[in-house]
Amino acid sequence: MQYQGTKPLVEMRDISIAFGGIKAVDDVSIDLRPGEVVGLLGHNGAGKSTLIKILSGAYKPDAGEIYVNGEHADIGSPRDAKRYGIETIYQTLALADNIDAAGNIFLGREKLTPYGTLDDAAMESETRKVMARLNPHFRRFKEPVKALSGGQRQSVAIARAIYFNARVLIMDEPTAALGPAETQQVADLVLQLKKEGIGIFLISHDIHDVFGLADRVSVMKNGKLVGSANVTDVTQDEVLGMIILGRCPPGATPGPGAS
Amino acid sequence: MAMNAPIVTTAPPPSVSSGSLLSKLEIDLRMLGMLAALAVIWIGFDILSSGFFLTPRNLWNLSVQTASIAVMSTGMVLIIVTRNIDLSVGAILGVVGMIIGVAQVRWLPAWLGLEHWLTAPLAVLLAVLIGGAIGLFQGWLIAYLAIPSFIVTLGGLLVWRGAAWWVTAGQTIAPMDTRFKALGGGVEGALGATATWIIAALACGLIVVALGLARRRRVRFGFPVRPGWADAVLAAVACAVVLGAAFIANSYPLPAGTARRWAEANGIAWPEGGLFIPHGVALPVMIAVIVGLFMTFIARRRRFGRYVFAIGGNPEAAELSGINTRWALMKVFGLMGVLCGISACISTARLNAATNAAGTLDELYVIASAVIGGTSLAGGVGTIAGAMLGALVMQSLQSGMVLLGVDTPLQNIVVGAVLVLAVWVDGLYRRRIK
Secondary structure (H helix, E strand, O other): OOOOOOOOOEEEEEEEEEEOOEEEEEEEEEEEOOOOEEEEEOOOOOOHHHHHHHHOOOOOOOEEEEEEOOEEEOOOOHHHHHHOOEEEEOOOOOOOOOOEHHHHHOOOOOOEOOOOOEOHHHHHHHHHHHHHHHOOOOOOOOOEHHHOOHHHHHHHHHHHHHHOOOOEEEEEOOOOOOOHHHHHHHHHHHHHHHHOOOEEEEEEOOHHHHHHHOOEEEEEEOOEEEEEEEOOOOOHHHHHHHHHHOOOOOOOEEOOOOO | OOOOOOOOOOOOOOOHHHHHHHHHHOOOHHHHHHHHHHHHHHHHHHHHOOOOOOOHHHHHHHHHHHHHHHHHHHHHHHHHHOOOOOOOHHHHHHHHHHHHHHHHHHHHHHHHOOOOOOHHHHHHHHHHHHHHHHHHHHHHHHHOOOOOHHHHHHHHHHHHHHHHHHHOOOOOEOOOOHHHHHHHOOOOOEOOHHHHHHHHHHHHHHHHHHHHHHHHHHHHOOOOOOOHHHHHHHHHHHHHHHHHHHHHHOOOEOOHHHHHHHHHHOOOOOOOOOOOOEOOOEHHHHHHHHHHHHHHHHHHHOHHHHHHHHHHHOHHHHHHOOOOHHHHHHHHHHHHHHHHHHHHHHHHHHHOOEOOOOOOOHHHHHHHHHHHOOOOOOOOOOOHHHHHHHHHHHHHHHHHHHHHOOOHHHHHHHHHHHHHHHHHHHHHHHHHHO
């Protein structure tokens, strides 16, 4: 394995969570190394988003532990996750529609003036810088994000995740609502961030999306981990078999959910 | 990215010339519409009352009558912005008014003696503390126990109204401390001509400085700025409004009897034609203006205000951003309680009595003011200034009809119909710009 030597950036060990008796995530372990892209695959309802929401602090697991840089991490809220450098781009984007781009990017982490008031000018200035990198045509800094197009909203959500020097980036279906050109742009961004040493969890139900970008894939089915594999060790068909049938091919490390 | 995607136009499309002028001034079209509606109401009533409506005296009284509702409407904006409602504000006003009434008439005199200078400040402090405590308690039920705000405050309406009755078993408490009474306006509750002009001048200075600083800040960051003339026009209009209001307040003289007493007390000979001693701005109006500025500052310049709007725009996103949404929500209700306490002081002082019926139906006027002022019940949208203007529109309708001798039931019918009409027109406007 190409990342075998490096210490895992993030390790989720034996994570379980249940909602009203249904085990949404059942004893799942995954890990991520610096500069690595791990694709998390599975059907809708396989538990991918739930697992990732535990890492981003939105849910508290019933059992299991999270380690960041080898040290036990206590993540009880989104704020905690951000303190560990874990940033998330949610499938719904999670933008406050009535607030402008700068307001959204700095939401919960506002820049303040020495008098304790919001430093809107400084936040707009930083927003202009980060958006110039992500989306050079972006001009609508003063408008609520409700008025923006899907791609523009997406770049605001991405800007919010990468502005604060994320070490771990979680992307939940980042291209689900995008056209081909925008999808390519997200792919370029993933490769660029990978080069900067950021670890990325890429969640998708589309294996073509993932295969081009990921170093490894982990597949979930019915809340359980079917297995994990380097993308070089398995074929797309084999991964499809993992997703649909839960069958673990010889090139993959089987998990508790393998049949 | 995405420049080929369909772009939603948000600029107001109609009439190119006025649209571009307004966009240069960056003036909210909605606010302008409200001002126009207010102008129509005022001029209409003035014509119908053959010139009685737009007299300094009537406008001065109108401003005093608006103060209590206007103060509470600023808090209601934040509550509705977070997708909640507060039906208990009138009842909180009632119970706080009763408690500070009893405090002034029974408790404090027993301790300090009658008409002690500390009575008024202590009564106000008590009002703010009790109002704030009630608000925080209701906010805790709503935010941490997840009981819908409609239910908590509907229950609160009954509880606090009942409590107001309970304080003195229904007895009315009067009269209030003399210094406290000034908070309600009236002859002793106005600033006088000199202070009014000084405050107006200071306000004009602040407007110019604030616009200048905002402009310099944007220039320093290299952002686009309004053309210089647009800033100048804005400053000129704002200063004209301030000075005009001061002029009107100073055109309303004290009644002859009061003026004569004042002259005698100050050793001034009473001339043949009487003395023209202006009221100046009323104290409750000054309080409302300060509350409005403070709440606007909180809503626009402070982190808390940003969180309130974010929660209203997308509660889940606010939570995922790491905002402590529950604590923010609890604080919003606490703030509303404090404002109810301030309004309780104003209305108790104005009435010069505490009654358990004070503030009855105020919750509806406060909510109506916020909604007429452009606060969206869907959450996330609303301005403090709009709500205060809404309060002024409501009160103008009411006192205009009183002036015309319209029967009380008909007054209620008109106010109710106007509320529905205003929200309908606002909905049309919002759909148009989308």
